Amino acid sequence: MTVLPKPLAPHQPSSRSAHVRTRLVVTVLLVLAALVAIYLLGSGDVQVSPGNAIRAVFGAGDPADVLAVQQWRLPRVLSALLVGAMLGVAGAIFQSLTRNPLGSPDIIGFNTGAYTGALVVLLVTGSSAPLGVTAGALLGGLGTAVAVYLLAYRQGVQGFRLIIVGIALSAMLTAANSWLILKAELPQAIGAAQWGAGSLNDATWGSTLGVCVAAAVLLAPCLWATRPLRQLELGDDLAAALGLRVEPARRALLVLGVLLTAVSAASYGPIAFVALAAPQLARRLTSASGAGLGAAAAMGALVLLASDGLAQRLVTGGTLPAGVVTVCVGGLYLVWLLFREARRT
Amino acid sequence: MTTAHSAAGTGPGQPADRLRAEQVSLGYAAADVITELSLRIPDDRFTVIVGPNACGKSTLLRALARLLPARGGSILLDGKDIHSLPAKQVARVLGLLPQTSTAPEGIRVRELVARGRYPYQRLWSSWTDADEAAVAEAMAATEITELADRLVEELSGGQRQRVWIALVLAQQTPLVLLDEPTTFLDVGHQYALLNLCRDLQRRHGRTVVAVLHDLNQACRYADHLVVMDAGRIVAEGAPATVITPELVERTFELPCRVVPDPVTGSPMVVPELK
Numbered sequence: 001m002t003v004l005p006k007p008l009a010p011h012q013p014s015s016r017s018a019h020v021r022t023r024l025v026v027t028v029l030l031v032l033a034a035l036v037a038i039y040l041l042g043s044g045d046v047q048v049s050p051g052n053a054i055r056a057v058f059g060a061g062d063p064a065d066v067l068a069v070q071q072w073r074l075p076r077v078l079s080a081l082l083v084g085a086m087l088g089v090a091g092a093i094f095q096s097l098t099r100n101p102l103g104s105p106d107i108i109g110f111n112t113g114a115y116t117g118a119l120v121v122l123l124v125t126g127s128s129a130p131l132g133v134t135a136g137a138l139l140g141g142l143g144t145a146v147a148v149y150l151l152a153y154r155q156g157v158q159g160f161r162l163i164i165v166g167i168a169l170s171a172m173l174t175a176a177n178s179w180l181i182l183k184a185e186l187p188q189a190i191g192a193a194q195w196g197a198g199s200l201n202d203a204t205w206g207s208t209l210g211v212c213v214a215a216a217v218l219l220a221p222c223l224w225a226t227r228p229l230r231q232l233e234l235g236d237d238l239a240a241a242l243g244l245r246v247e248p249a250r251r252a253l254l255v256l257g258v259l260l261t262a263v264s265a266a267s268y269g270p271i272a273f274v275a276l277a278a279p280q281l282a283r284r285l286t287s288a289s290g291a292g293l294g295a296a297a298a299m300g301a302l303v304l305l306a307s308d309g310l311a312q313r314l315v316t317g318g319t320l321p322a323g324v325v326t327v328c329v330g331g332l333y334l335v336w337l338l339f340r341e342a343r344r345t
Numbered sequence: 346m347t348t349a350h351s352a353a354g355t356g357p358g359q360p361a362d363r364l365r366a367e368q369v370s371l372g373y374a375a376a377d378v379i380t381e382l383s384l385r386i387p388d389d390r391f392t393v394i395v396g397p398n399a400c401g402k403s404t405l406l407r408a409l410a411r412l413l414p415a416r417g418g419s420i421l422l423d424g425k426d427i428h429s430l431p432a433k434q435v436a437r438v439l440g441l442l443p444q445t446s447t448a449p450e451g452i453r454v455r456e457l458v459a460r461g462r463y464p465y466q467r468l469w470s471s472w473t474d475a476d477e478a479a480v481a482e483a484m485a486a487t488e489i490t491e492l493a494d495r496l497v498e499e500l501s502g503g504q505r506q507r508v509w510i511a512l513v514l515a516q517q518t519p520l521v522l523l524d525e526p527t528t529f530l531d532v533g534h535q536y537a538l539l540n541l542c543r544d545l546q547r548r549h550g551r552t553v554v555a556v557l558h559d560l561n562q563a564c565r566y567a568d569h570l571v572v573m574d575a576g577r578i579v580a581e582g583a584p585a586t587v588i589t590p591e592l593v594e595r596t597f598e599l600p601c602r603v604v605p606d607p608v609t610g611s612p613m614v615v616p617e618l619k
């Protein structure tokens with residue numbers, strides 16, 4: 001086969017320039033997240049200078065500093081970063097699969113389902129052991145995902161139907177959740193509602209190690225996920241014609257996204273809107289199309305860490321759940337999104 | 346069936362046509378669309394498929410590209426059942442442009458064309474010079490090099506169609522299947538695209554299959570013309586032997602005369618007055 005004529009202008013900006021920009025954005029986001037992390041590690045009842053805070057992370061310096069930084073603050077900061085990253089990736093996967101910026105796991109009911117599972121454990125069995133609540137939330141989230149998938153399934157799953165079914169199921173589960181809370185005793189109901197907002201107040205090394213393991217296991221396959229996800233955005237026929245095995249790839253991506261969401265919700269409650277907003281914000285910065293999983297992860301980490309820091313400082317005593325702040329941030333974003341879409345059509 | 350292409354592609358001692366349908370039956374959930382259809386796509390030729398709406402052209406093309414499982418019979422690529430071959434391997438031999446495609450929001454031309462390189466990419470491989478060259482060549486061949494950094498959603502329908510073709514060309518497959526590639530194009534760009542298809546076939550040795558609606562364009566450009574109706578092939582061969590007033594009236598319910606094209610001498614369909 002002969003070669004097509006050589007292009008006339010060989011040194012135009014290449015396809016690599018898009019990747020350069022994405023890498024730059026990811027780097028900037030990570031640096032910002034690191035700065036916020038250092039600030040949060042150093043501030044609180046025990047003030048530690050940034051330099052000492054970094055040293056204290058590695059166990060060096062004043063024992064009081066080490067205690068405050070290593071034992072009290074580091075788990076919370078690490079948890080925020082990792083859960084934020086997982087939520088960002090989960091959102092990017094679902095938005096890309098559904099080809100819809102609203103197709104994020106918190107809109108299509110997985111978080112609500114996780115909450116239902118946790119409520120059943122908290123209120124019906126009356127136990128508030130973290131392990132039981134985590135298991136309940138995990139089962140609730142996964143069960144909801146399976147239900148949505150089966151209800152939306154018709155010779156493969158199509159994005160829009162997934163969203164509609166998810167929203168419907170989410171509404172039903174929200175009603176069930178309200179009913180469960182209304183039936184409960186007041187102190188338990190308050191605890192349950194607190195959990196339902198999604199809060200990092202209870203982050204300990206125990207819960208954080210669990211999150212670390214989950215993040216390591218679930219974020220690694222995301223290196224594989226980016227390309228199939230991009231191909232799927234071309235539509236099933238073209239993706240298949242380009243050599244992607246469409247249904248297996250989509251199912252694997254769904255499982256990955258559901259696990260990321262369920263693990264996040266099970267760890268610290270259904271923290272809302274990070275999965276919705278982070279991928280879209282990242283996309284606007286990279287001005288790339290579709291899902292940049294790396295950028296979405298970095299943005300998710302930054303958004304959740306900053307939201308949690310804000311939550312701790314807005315209300316003294318540190319009882320404001322991070323989820324309340326993310327709802328505000330995400331809510332504003334959602335309003336802006338709807339406004340923009342409405343104007344365009 | 347003896348057809349005009351047999352002299353060109355499948356004489357004794359010559360390699361068989363790479364892509365064939367043998368007694369293939371195709372359909373969706375409830376309905377059978379095609380039953381026991383056999384077709385050989387002649388190598389190194391420009392094959393055009395015509396037929397009325399909903400007669401199964403897209404269905405056949407999708408099956409030929411491994412997108413639709415056969416309900417009976419088989420699609421053979423290089424003599425092997427196409428579904429027994431790995432998807433990526435098929436995608437390095439055979440490219441398909443579906444009838445309708447939507448570009449991801451916010452994507453730029455070069456990036457979209459670059460997605461055509463997927464069959465050559467492995468899990469850990471990065472973007473190579475070969476990828477870059479294939480994308481540049483595909484954009485040059487479709488004359489969209491100047492559009493490389495534009496947003497796809499901001500292009501005209503015709504420009505967009507050329508971007509999609511470039512994506513399939515970047516795939517660098519010896520076989521190229523195009524489902525209604527001229528739809529949305531103005532008449533000038535329609536001919537530009539048909540010339541491009543012919544160039545691909547004549548100068549670059551690719552086997553091209555396209556579904557077209559305009560019978561006169563089909564007659565002018567096709568080496569091998571396939572006429573379908575209601576899920577069957579009703580005629581195939583060189584356009585001059587295939588296109589008759591009776592066939593056109595029967596297939597398209599269009600009373601017409603067939604006269605020689607004043608430019609090329611190929612058959613030209615001129616509808617009768619009603």
Ligand SMILES: Nc1ncnc2c1ncn2[C@@H]1O[C@H](COP(=O)(O)OP(=O)(O)O)[C@@H](O)[C@H]1O
Pocket residue numbers: 373374378396397398399400401402403404405
């Ligand atoms: N995805 C599908 N599901 C069910 N029926 C389909 C699908 N695609 C096409 N069909 C049906 O198959 C028949 C042939 O369609 P198609 O191959 O697209 O025709 P053509 O491309 O010749 O216009 C039509 O009756 C159409 O309604």
Ligand SMILES: [Mg+2]
Pocket residue numbers: 402403404444524
């Ligand atoms: Mg069609």
